[in-house]
Amino acid sequence: MEKFDSKGRLYVISGPSATGKGTLCRRLLQKRDIELSVSMTTRTPRKGEIDGRDYYFVDKESFKSLWEKGGFLEFAQVFDNYYGTPRAKVEESLSKGRNVLLEIDVQGALQVKQEMSESILIFILPPSIDELKNRICGRATETEEQIKKRISKSVDEISQILHYDYYIVNDDLDEAVAKLTSIIDAYDSKIYPDLAKEIINFYK
Amino acid sequence: MEKFDSKGRLYVISGPSATGKGTLCRRLLQKRDIELSVSMTTRTPRKGEIDGRDYYFVDKESFKSLWEKGGFLEFAQVFDNYYGTPRAKVEESLSKGRNVLLEIDVQGALQVKQEMSESILIFILPPSIDELKNRICGRATETEEQIKKRISKSVDEISQILHYDYYIVNDDLDEAVAKLTSIIDAYDSKIYPDLAKEIINFYK
Numbered sequence: 001m002e003k004f005d006s007k008g009r010l011y012v013i014s015g016p017s018a019t020g021k022g023t024l025c026r027r028l029l030q031k032r033d034i035e036l037s038v039s040m041t042t043r044t045p046r047k048g049e050i051d052g053r054d055y056y057f058v059d060k061e062s063f064k065s066l067w068e069k070g071g072f073l074e075f076a077q078v079f080d081n082y083y084g085t086p087r088a089k090v091e092e093s094l095s096k097g098r099n100v101l102l103e104i105d106v107q108g109a110l111q112v113k114q115e116m117s118e119s120i121l122i123f124i125l126p127p128s129i130d131e132l133k134n135r136i137c138g139r140a141t142e143t144e145e146q147i148k149k150r151i152s153k154s155v156d157e158i159s160q161i162l163h164y165d166y167y168i169v170n171d172d173l174d175e176a177v178a179k180l181t182s183i184i185d186a187y188d189s190k191i192y193p194d195l196a197k198e199i200i201n202f203y204k
Numbered sequence: 205m206e207k208f209d210s211k212g213r214l215y216v217i218s219g220p221s222a223t224g225k226g227t228l229c230r231r232l233l234q235k236r237d238i239e240l241s242v243s244m245t246t247r248t249p250r251k252g253e254i255d256g257r258d259y260y261f262v263d264k265e266s267f268k269s270l271w272e273k274g275g276f277l278e279f280a281q282v283f284d285n286y287y288g289t290p291r292a293k294v295e296e297s298l299s300k301g302r303n304v305l306l307e308i309d310v311q312g313a314l315q316v317k318q319e320m321s322e323s324i325l326i327f328i329l330p331p332s333i334d335e336l337k338n339r340i341c342g343r344a345t346e347t348e349e350q351i352k353k354r355i356s357k358s359v360d361e362i363s364q365i366l367h368y369d370y371y372i373v374n375d376d377l378d379e380a381v382a383k384l385t386s387i388i389d390a391y392d393s394k395i396y397p398d399l400a401k402e403i404i405n406f407y408k
Contacts, residue, residue, distance in 0.1 A: 003331070003373050123395070127207075129407050158407045162400035166393045169207050179393050186390035189370045189383050191327070196366035203333055203362045 006188040008094040014109040015124035016154035034099040043081040074111035106157040121164040127171040210392040212298040218313040219328035220358035247285040278315035310361040325368040331375040
């Protein structure tokens, strides 16, 4: 229990695919009290997926209508389906002083930063491009051509890193989790005007 | 060993006296590779004090001459003596990418922030004013009048907290050390333009 309330902040974890973002997020959620933002999608649920846990599953009409009202912090179309981060839930949690975690791709992260300049963007990097290639090949579900495309996309994504606040090289998972935890813990000690007032009043 | 060099940063630890700043700094120095900035003073060394470790002991002429050249990041006169943080040593360490730790009073910290806007100011708070009073009384070297003055000075110092970047309530020492370490570790993951270029080149 902290003496002073810290501000709720939005942490956006992103980076190329196959860098272990998901595992990192799961480990963080075990260690720290932080809410995971659930995306909304128009695609049909896969076996075992639960509405409200894995995604909010909605039809295209509902998605479009929410989008028209500015109801998404970020949004993407992948083939025939839409994916997005509903704004209301995130804003509600932040206003209650809760930290929120968002795991999305680089395009999405940059959209979120534009919508919420106070959000904290954390870029997860592979140890090297060769290692990324190994990880993608290890999945053994893609052709050489597809792998080449994914590597090239990853390099493009990394070129956006200047827009990010923090980076973590996910080489050793425990170390990466420790770094991520430090970033969040440090923000919990950060001074902002309302907190400064609260502190000054407390010690008067 | 990190893959990318982090930037050397100046961490300024300050806050009212009797909040345990010194102990916190010693613990941090045991845990992290960070240079402690040594102050310069014109007062005579006390028994056991070593020049260059506890202070740089100099005469008034040398101190004044360095001060006239803008050679201090902060400076104070206490009765007949001068105290200050020599700028050159700090700047040299930072330029080599080394982190530097400075433990000084609130007045000094605010001077440092003006001289080096990138420095990171961390305010150490007592658990409460009553607890601060206990700690000061525990030293049993001061009159009631002196204690009152010190408490009032502490309250004045706390009123400057808005100019600081982080705060740590030093209630449980281990927790306070962990918070301080998180702040420094988080900065080691922070992205800045030169680092972004280095990263982009590495993954090209």
